[in-house]
Amino acid sequence: MIIFDAVSVRFDDAAAPVLRDVDLTVGEGELCLVVGRTGTGKSTLLRCVNGLVPHFTGGSLGGRVLVEGRDTRRHRPRDLADVVGFVGQDPRAGFVAERVEDELAFSMEWLGLPPGVMRRRVEETLDLLGLADVRRRAMSTLSGGQRQRVAIGAAMIAHPRILVLDEPTSALDPQAAEDVLAALHRLVHDLGTTVLLAEHRLERVVQYSDRVVHLPGDGTVTSGTPAEVMRTALVAPPVVELGRLAGWSPLPLSIRDARRAATPLREHLVREAPQGPAPAADRATPSVPPPVPPPHVPSNGDDHPAGSAPPRRVGPRWLRRLRSRPGRAPAGGRHGERPDPALPRCHVSGLAVRYGSTVALHGVSLDVGAGEIVAVMGRNGAGKSSLLTALAGLVEPVSGTVRVSGVDPHAAAPASTVRAVGLVPQDPTDLLYADTVAAECADADADTGASPGACRELLHRLAPGVDDETHPRDLSEGQRLALALAVVLVARPPLLLLDEPTRGLDYPAKERLAEILRELAADGHAVILATHDVELVAELATRVVVVADGEVVADGATADVVVGSPTFAPQVAKILAPQPWLTVAAVRPMIMNSFPGYNPERCS
Amino acid sequence: MSRDGLHRALADIRLPRALHAGAWWLWALGLAAAASRTTNPLLLALLIAVAAYVVAARRGDEPWSRSFAVFLKLGLLIIAVRMTIQVLFTSAYGGGTVVVRLPELTLPEWAAGVKLGGPITAETLTLAFYDGLRLAAILACIGAANALADARRLLRSVPGALYEAGVALVVAMTFAPRLIEDAGRVRRAHRLRGRHARGIRAIGRVAMPVLQGSLERSLDLAAAMDSRGFGRAAAVHPRCRRSSGPLVLAGLVGVCVGLYGLLDGSTATAVAPAGLGIGLASAVTGLVLGGRGAQRTRYRPDPWRTPEWLVAGSGVVVAAAFVVAGALGQAGMNLMVVPLIMPDLPLLATVGALAALAPAWLAPPHRVRQEVPS
Numbered sequence: 001m002i003i004f005d006a007v008s009v010r011f012d013d014a015a016a017p018v019l020r021d022v023d024l025t026v027g028e029g030e031l032c033l034v035v036g037r038t039g040t041g042k043s044t045l046l047r048c049v050n051g052l053v054p055h056f057t058g059g060s061l062g063g064r065v066l067v068e069g070r071d072t073r074r075h076r077p078r079d080l081a082d083v084v085g086f087v088g089q090d091p092r093a094g095f096v097a098e099r100v101e102d103e104l105a106f107s108m109e110w111l112g113l114p115p116g117v118m119r120r121r122v123e124e125t126l127d128l129l130g131l132a133d134v135r136r137r138a139m140s141t142l143s144g145g146q147r148q149r150v151a152i153g154a155a156m157i158a159h160p161r162i163l164v165l166d167e168p169t170s171a172l173d174p175q176a177a178e179d180v181l182a183a184l185h186r187l188v189h190d191l192g193t194t195v196l197l198a199e200h201r202l203e204r205v206v207q208y209s210d211r212v213v214h215l216p217g218d219g220t221v222t223s224g225t226p227a228e229v230m231r232t233a234l235v236a237p238p239v240v241e242l243g244r245l246a247g248w249s250p251l252p253l254s255i256r257d258a259r260r261a262a263t264p265l266r267e268h269l270v271r272e273a274p275q276g277p278a279p280a281a282d283r284a285t286p287s288v289p290p291p292v293p294p295p296h297v298p299s300n301g302d303d304h305p306a307g308s309a310p311p312r313r314v315g316p317r318w319l320r321r322l323r324s325r326p327g328r329a330p331a332g333g334r335h336g337e338r339p340d341p342a343l344p345r346c347h348v349s350g351l352a353v354r355y356g357s358t359v360a361l362h363g364v365s366l367d368v369g370a371g372e373i374v375a376v377m378g379r380n381g382a383g384k385s386s387l388l389t390a391l392a393g394l395v396e397p398v399s400g401t402v403r404v405s406g407v408d409p410h411a412a413a414p415a416s417t418v419r420a421v422g423l424v425p426q427d428p429t430d431l432l433y434a435d436t437v438a439a440e441c442a443d444a445d446a447d448t449g450a451s452p453g454a455c456r457e458l459l460h461r462l463a464p465g466v467d468d469e470t471h472p473r474d475l476s477e478g479q480r481l482a483l484a485l486a487v488v489l490v491a492r493p494p495l496l497l498l499d500e501p502t503r504g505l506d507y508p509a510k511e512r513l514a515e516i517l518r519e520l521a522a523d524g525h526a527v528i529l530a531t532h533d534v535e536l537v538a539e540l541a542t543r544v545v546v547v548a549d550g551e552v553v554a555d556g557a558t559a560d561v562v563v564g565s566p567t568f569a570p571q572v573a574k575i576l577a578p579q580p581w582l583t584v585a586a587v588r589p590m591i592m593n594s595f596p597g598y599n600p601e602r603c604s
Numbered sequence: 605m606s607r608d609g610l611h612r613a614l615a616d617i618r619l620p621r622a623l624h625a626g627a628w629w630l631w632a633l634g635l636a637a638a639a640s641r642t643t644n645p646l647l648l649a650l651l652i653a654v655a656a657y658v659v660a661a662r663r664g665d666e667p668w669s670r671s672f673a674v675f676l677k678l679g680l681l682i683i684a685v686r687m688t689i690q691v692l693f694t695s696a697y698g699g700g701t702v703v704v705r706l707p708e709l710t711l712p713e714w715a716a717g718v719k720l721g722g723p724i725t726a727e728t729l730t731l732a733f734y735d736g737l738r739l740a741a742i743l744a745c746i747g748a749a750n751a752l753a754d755a756r757r758l759l760r761s762v763p764g765a766l767y768e769a770g771v772a773l774v775v776a777m778t779f780a781p782r783l784i785e786d787a788g789r790v791r792r793a794h795r796l797r798g799r800h801a802r803g804i805r806a807i808g809r810v811a812m813p814v815l816q817g818s819l820e821r822s823l824d825l826a827a828a829m830d831s832r833g834f835g836r837a838a839a840v841h842p843r844c845r846r847s848s849g850p851l852v853l854a855g856l857v858g859v860c861v862g863l864y865g866l867l868d869g870s871t872a873t874a875v876a877p878a879g880l881g882i883g884l885a886s887a888v889t890g891l892v893l894g895g896r897g898a899q900r901t902r903y904r905p906d907p908w909r910t911p912e913w914l915v916a917g918s919g920v921v922v923a924a925a926f927v928v929a930g931a932l933g934q935a936g937m938n939l940m941v942v943p944l945i946m947p948d949l950p951l952l953a954t955v956g957a958l959a960a961l962a963p964a965w966l967a968p969p970h971r972v973r974q975e976v977p978s
Binding site: 050052055056076077078079080081082084085086088090093094095096097098101102105106107108109110111112113114115118119122138139154155158389392393394414415417418419422423425427429430431432433444447448473487488491 | 797827
């Protein structure tokens with residue numbers, strides 16, 4: 001039981017309070033989801049619950065927070081450890097022990113539980129979270145999903161009444177996220193634990209929640225049942241967007257409910273567009289590279305005047321653009337069939353990479369042409385990052401060849417590699433080391449021999465309004481990614497690689513990123529992104545490569561690969577299967593034209 | 605011991621498990637103390653061989669288990685350095701067999717008039733070799749402990765009053781390797797910006813992000829540890845808490861004095877045992893006082909049973925044998941180099957060293973890491 005009573009939080013150097021007059025009661029056994037854009041105070045709200053705000057972070061707290069009757073003003077986080085379990089954003093940062101078992105037992109030792117109870121609880125927790133076969137493993141050898149489950153186990157093992165989690169599934173592949181959510185679901189239903197959880201990936205969690213707390217960004221908080229809040233929330237998962245668009249009531253939150261409500265819509269779509277969004281003919285014809293570099297889009301009956309700025313909601317327009325865009329070419333086949341003036345942006349054949357005794361990749365072949373946006377998917381540790389690092393020349397292949405625009409990225413000097421390929425690593429902060437944004441941009445210009453100010457200009461296009469004097473580490477996730485992107489793009493590499501770009505990005509930031517990448521592709525760049533984000537892939541990628549156990553197991557047009565896959569299918573595809581619709585944006589025109597349930601007031 | 609007790613002890617020895625880290629460290633310290641008491645190369649080689657044999661017989665399959673060879677190589681390096689220094693700065697041994705005569709160079713007055721080069725005698729070389737070998741043997745003993753026991757587990761089994769500090773140290777040890785990992789990542793990222801990550805300037809560019817990153821992460825870690833109850837106030841009486849600190853500190857000083865006396869061998873014979881005894885007593889009192897009333901409990905504390913006693917005991921035996929042999933002035937404990945003689949093996953010390961071989965059979969075998977048997 002958590003009570004926020006007129007709570008305001010203000011940090012010393014901030015102009016406005018992060019939270020303002022928050023009144024909120026979270027009842028016993030509720031699974032409460034906290035949603036809102038980056039920087040609206042989600043983490044602050046969560047950290048209030050176990051007293052990290054203000055005891056650890058500083059700042060001033062007005063009002064009071066009561067947790068199981070204890071006032072956080074007088075109880076430090078360690079004094080609340082027996083009633084609140086807390087899992088931070090990066091579980092790795094909070095690990096204290098070498099082995100799974102010791103990690104789990106840590107908080108019980110400090111709470112002084114009797115040894116017999118500890119033994120029993122550890123065994124129970126190992127079973128509850130499915131960790132029994134890794135109990136003796138070193139923490140550093142665990143996969144992302146296992147790590148997150150250990151962190152949750154360590155937080156709930158002392159049986160606190162409340163569990164607080166900050167973005168527990170952001171870094172996980174879809175399957176691992178399912179595991180974690182299943183474990184949480186079990187805690188709520190079997191043990192009656194109260195769970196408070198912040199998450200950007202609403203599509204994963206909103207269906208499990210009993211209540212949604214929405215932070216619109218001005219420090220206030222609204223709360224209600226998921227259906228109520230989702231009807232108007234600024235951030236919403238695709239299932240909700242589709243529901244709003246089609247005017248379904250009650251608003252479905254899960255795939256199952258949506259599918260049941262979607263029967264008329266499916267029939268309507270079959271009538272209106274029996275072929276689905278992507279005509280089969282398109283996939284049969286050999287792909288045509290887009291004119292290099294086109295001002296915007298090849299005009300093929302476009303209803304927008306050529307040269308106009310792309311609209312913010314790129315509905316039918318980008319869809320048509322997608323259709324005209326080269327799909328995937330079967331590897332190697334394209335150049336045999338028709339002469340192609342441009343070299344492929346990347347050419348990989350028979351690539352094998354190993355680290356010590358671990359074979360990360362073997363027998364990988366891949367060709368990517370100009371204008372393609374390729375999504376590399378697969379579970380954590382499947383070899384996605386290895387493929388990108390090999391393409392960027394950071395690791396030496398054991399066998400096989402890698403060429404980016406004809407350059408061998410590992411053998412070439414770093415200065416010439418960056419002109420052929422640019423990689424934005426998983427943590428963009430790695431790329432940044434200057435004290436200010438301005439210095440970072442100047443360094444990037446000097447490194448690549450670009451004209452002074454080129455990087456700053458790029459940054460302005462990617463993320464307007466970034467202050468020159470800000471320290472790169474103080475930027476928001478989205479801005480930091482934009483800065484890293486600008487630093488990489490200033491060398492104008494024809495091939496751009498992104499490793500997990502959407503981690504920690506909210507929906508609007510993701511949309512902005514998608515727009516940028518689409519523009520780059522239209523400009524003749526090729527983009528390869530390794531990601532777990534199926535919704536982003538559905539919206540953005542022209543082609544999907546699935547990697548498993550170091551091998552490519554599928555390679556084809558996005559719709560061909562993801563529709564029908566239980567893990568990689570986006571929500572819209574699951575709702576409208578067997579028809580190959582992938583995104584709300586694709587369905588929108590069909591609904592707006594003639595669907596009887598369409599309600600223009602209901603959708604933004 | 606009754607028949608039952610004997611059976612249980614035997615079963616304890618045979619059943620695979622990890623031996624208490626403290627037992628391994630006591631055994632290794634015993635070996636090291638023994639090594640410090642002799643310059644006889646045969647005895648030193650015997651001690652190294654004993655340590656190596658036990659390591660080979662009882663080490664586990666953890667990452668640190670392979671570290672023994674590193675310590676041996678470090679020992680070789682020490683011998684080489686010691687002998688090089690001896691060659692360069694010839695000491696004042698007058699007579700002896702000249703092996704080679706290096707060109708002589710006397711540094712000017714302002715450099716203290718150090719003499720470089722000159723005649724190298726077999727005696728000085730041998731002395732340097734013995735000296736280096738002794739250091740190498742001590743290092744090998746430490747290496748053996750390191751390979752056989754997880755230092756983290758040792759820290760986790762410190763007494764209650766030091767538990768907080770112990771846990772902090774353990775966490776720091778887990779944290780340190782991440783720095784190296786980070787540095788590698790940042791260096792790779794430099795390549796992505798088209799730079800060579802080498803040279804003096806690159807060090808600063810790599811170090812800054814790594815340090816900033818680790819600072820950020822240590823704040824996260826502190827928050828996580830706090831939320832998990834680390835450092836919850838134990839209900840210790842203030843007077844106990846106040847008196848335990850100075851007692852422990854004084855005790856540790858006493859123990860240091862005692863150990864120094866024990867290792868050095870040239871201090872008055874009464875100082876070492878007295879310092880050690882008084883220091884230990886005071887430290888233990890402090891720890892008991894400080895740990896009283898603490899609410900903490902331990903998850904699966906390492907047991908201390910018969911094999912632990914036997915292993916630690918064998919360490920005590922070898923140290924005692926060498927100390928006694930030295931005190932009795934047995935021939936062959938400290939070799940004269942003038943005149944050069946062939947060393948022989950003093951009986952008492954040899955038997956003592958062989959006693960330290962016992963853990964190869966008396967310690968339980970290492971538990972092979974295996975997941976749930978199917």
